[in-house]
Amino acid sequence: MIVTNTETIGGFTIQKTLGLVQGNTVRAKHVGRDIAASFKNLVGGELKGYTELLTESRREAMQRMLAQAQQLGANAVVNVRFSTSSITAGASELYAYGTAVVVAQHG
Amino acid sequence: MEILIGLVVFFVPLIVFGVLIGRGVENAHLRRLEAHERARKDFFVTQLKSFPHADDEGPAPALVCAEVVIASDYLKNFFASWRNLFGGEIRSYTRMTDRAKREALRRLIDEARSLGFNALCNVRVESADIGDRRKKGAQAMASCLVYATAYHGNAPGSLSHA
Numbered sequence: 001m002i003v004t005n006t007e008t009i010g011g012f013t014i015q016k017t018l019g020l021v022q023g024n025t026v027r028a029k030h031v032g033r034d035i036a037a038s039f040k041n042l043v044g045g046e047l048k049g050y051t052e053l054l055t056e057s058r059r060e061a062m063q064r065m066l067a068q069a070q071q072l073g074a075n076a077v078v079n080v081r082f083s084t085s086s087i088t089a090g091a092s093e094l095y096a097y098g099t100a101v102v103v104a105q106h107g
Numbered sequence: 108m109e110i111l112i113g114l115v116v117f118f119v120p121l122i123v124f125g126v127l128i129g130r131g132v133e134n135a136h137l138r139r140l141e142a143h144e145r146a147r148k149d150f151f152v153t154q155l156k157s158f159p160h161a162d163d164e165g166p167a168p169a170l171v172c173a174e175v176v177i178a179s180d181y182l183k184n185f186f187a188s189w190r191n192l193f194g195g196e197i198r199s200y201t202r203m204t205d206r207a208k209r210e211a212l213r214r215l216i217d218e219a220r221s222l223g224f225n226a227l228c229n230v231r232v233e234s235a236d237i238g239d240r241r242k243k244g245a246q247a248m249a250s251c252l253v254y255a256t257a258y259h260g261n262a263p264g265s266l267s268h269a
Contacts, residue, residue, distance in 0.1 A: 003170040004256040006229045010158030010168055037178060037248075044129040044180035044203070045136075046210070047248060054174040054235055054252060080170055082252055084235040092235065094252075105167075 001066055002076040002103065009078060009103055016102040018072045023064025024095040026087055027057045057094040058082065065096045074100035118181075129180040133202065140209045150216050151226040151262035158228055158258050165259025166223050172254040173214035174235065177207040179247035187247070200247070207249040208232060215253050224257035231255065 002009060029050060037047050061082075069077050080098035087093055153159060158168070183199040190197045212230070219227055235250045 002167050004168050004229075005170055005231060005254055006156050006158070006168075006256045008157070010161035010258050011163060012167070040178045043124065043132060044178050044183065045132050047176040047178045050176035050248070050250065051174055054176065054250065058172055058174065058252065080254070081231070082172075082233050082254060084233060084252065094235070 001069065001074075003062075003066070003080055003098070004076075004078055005080045005098075007079050009076060011105060012076070012103040013106050014076075014078070014101045014103050018069075018074050018100040018102065020097060021065050021068040021072065021074070021077060021100045022095065022097040023061045023066075023068065024093060025057050025060040025064070026091055026093045027053060027060075028091045029053055054094070057092070058096070061094045061096040065098060069098075069100040072100045074102060076101050076103045124181075126182050129182055133206065136206055136210070137202075140206070140213060143213050144209075147216055149225065150220065151260060152212075152216070152230060152255075153226075153228050154230040154255075156229050158226075158256075158260065160226070160260040160262040161258055162261050165225070168256050168258040169222065169224075170254060171215055171219045171222070171224075171227070171257045172252065173211045173218060174250070174252045175207045175211040175214065176235075176248055176250040177203055177210070179203060179249075184247060200249075203247075204249040204251075207251050208253070211251050211253040215255060219255075219257035222257060224259055226258050226260040226262060227255040228258065229256050 002012070008014065036049050040047055065077065077098040077100055080096060083095045085093045151160065183203060186199045187197045215227065231254055233252045235252045
């Protein structure tokens with residue numbers, strides 16, 4: 001499965017456009033991470049726990065989107081976009097969406 | 108009065124701690140970023156939707172993502188609350204968000220390079236809200252998610268093809 005956030009794929013032609021596919025996830029940060037983060041607040045620097053949280057959410061949302069694309073029989077997803085929103089204290093949504101297509105490498 | 112002294116005894120070391128360590132950490136990080144940015148002249152990054160200077164070598168284009176969350180510190184919060192009185196740019200926060208974005212781009216480029224690509228197009232930067240701003244006393248942080256399409260190309264000035 002080829003995934004890009006461009007409308008076309010260099011070296012490939014889009015043969016069929018199958019439609020919008022999407023995946024989302026709402027994740028909560030846990031207390032341990034909050035405590036670690038409050039210590040980090042003393043000196044600043046990267047909050048690795050929160051970075052990991054974002055990475056996990058992004059993977060999950062992408063996976064759900066790709067599962068949908070697979071069901072439609074696509075071999076690529078183009079024009080992928082991510083969107084985030086915070087739902088309540090400590091919970092955030094990550095939403096991934098794109099267009100499922102069938103592509104072929106041009107000779 | 109005792110409460111006041113208690114507060115001073117509690118907060119002054121924190122602020123000093125922030126000044127000394129936070130500044131050091133930040134400057135070291137900015138130096139690392141600058142070194143990385145100088146060393147990646149061979150990597151072609153655009154936010155165009157086409158694939159400029161693409162060639163047939165390398166793997167098929169792929170989406171790459173990177174995310175970073177940078178914490179604020181007490182010194183930055185102090186400067187920011189001071190700024191709130193008069194308005195104007197909060198430089199300490201500007202530096203913080205700048206670090207988050209540049210660090211995320213650095214990771215993005217490193218990931219693309221490790222997958223065998225030498226160019227990125229359609230770079231998008233998304234800020235990811237994970238702190239809760241409505242909560243009183245919520246900690247300030249800069250979080251961002253950047254993503255782009257990685258591909259192989261031979262851009263002019265690209266060292267790998269010069």
